[in-house]
Amino acid sequence: MVRFSNNLIGILNFLTLLLSIPILIAGVWLSKQGSTECERWLEKPVIALGVFLMVVSIAGLVGACCRVSWLLWVYLLVMFLLIVLLFAFTIFAFVITNKGAGEAVSNRGYKEYRLGDYSNWLQKRVNNTNTWNRIKSCLQSGKLCSDFHNKFVNDNVDKFYTENLSALQSGCCKPSDDCKFTYQSPTNWTKGENATYSNPDCDAWNNDPSILCFNCQSCKAGLLQNLKTDWKKVAIVNIIFLVFLIIVYSIGCCAFRNNRSDNWKRY
Template sequence: MAENANNPTSTAADAGAVTTIVATVQEEMKPPQESSKEAPIAVDRTRLVRIIVGAITILTFLLSLPILASIIWLLYMKGYDCESLLRLPKLQIGIGVALLFVFLISNLVVFLRAKVHALGLLVVMVPLILMLTMGLALVDAYKNESKAVIGSPTWLKDKVYRDNYWNYIKSCIYDSRMCDDLAARSLGLKPDDFSARKLSPIEFGCCRPPVICEMDYVNATYWRRSDHLGIGSGEAGDEDCDTWQNNEDVLCYDCLACKDGFLKVIRNKWWRLGLFLVLMSLLLIVAHLLLFVATVWERFGGM
């Protein structure tokens, strides 16, 4: 003890060694403290990725529900009776079955997204693109090219205006007694009251003469020609004015206005269906692309 006390050099060396050891220990303790700060950040990032993926998954599933509702509507809602003459009920069933396939494929890909993310995207895109193509055809986006697509406006117009098809269609309209029902509902109405009455496109085009003919109203299916109206005067609408007859078996069933009315009824239905197919296919395509990106991010970049 005395020797150490009398040796200041040894004491200073020991103090320096202790200081070095303490500094080393402090230096070694710093990295764990920094990594402990980074750990919550990594956990928060992983949690955020999972929340985003879960939200997109739920969104994709919810977007498929309107497709299921449209399937029920297509398979169980009865169309206009005379549509069967144009094979439209078969098309209605075919689209319903195809939409059921899209619904199942879409949700299967969502369920198996973690296992087949790339293959699943490819599989679901094929029916969605076909769905988009069919929808564009039904809204007449292709014009002349959609003439071959059953149910498209161009196809419907071509069939309705063909005499061989129209003969069957007008017989179907006549057998439905639509004009007789209109006459029964309009008994006792004055001309102004009848003019203010809202008629369906078929009632307006088939059961009464065109407005341009300026005939005098007697009842819903009987109209008297005005004295100033000449036949074959060359004005627009003369063809329908000449075609009109007060005979209940004839009326305006051969008028262009009658064909236009029938065409409007069925075209509106299929145009709305086409618009629905376009919107739903685009939304599902975007949703599945986002789900694919989020899944890849979760698997390779977010962990």
């Protein structure tokens, strides 16, 4: 009689196999239909995830249901490595996102973001020219600032200053408050004549919709703030997923022992 643990591992891996199919299809779709560099960049990780889930789930399914001990052993080894990697990534995510936060500005509904407030590891990533050019291309193709302009275009200066802007909107689509530019519209500001600025972002600002503050340190800081918020959410989900993986791994170990016990009885 097939043991309960073998049945349960078989069911869980069958569900994982079903899950891998739409993930794989989504990756292939992105490779064919992706219209932006961001979408095309996602295709390889999505396809790799789909293939990985499919292969591992087949190994677990066959190993548990067909009582193939060596295949179940490979499955458990992969699961163990996945648990270790996920645990390490979760700790890493909490450590590098511990630093950094928006700076409240007097009489403003939004916050200002400084690149130096974030972890050195994250700063090095966004300060890499090739990396930032790809990120900048994604932000531009995603119409971040054009949507920002359309949303607040009817605001006068007093109303605009009370808006609750996102980190990316504040960092990339408008100049820093340090610059003291004159407001014309959300993405159009007038620089003072012959003015000198201590903040290099003021010189980097340009009213050209394709430039704005995408070359500013504040834009990189806004991205890191966004990333920090998302990574903390991912880390919490990872903890839940980690507990689930440990439970599945424990059940898999029971199934493996069952297989070995049955094999010994045959001989």
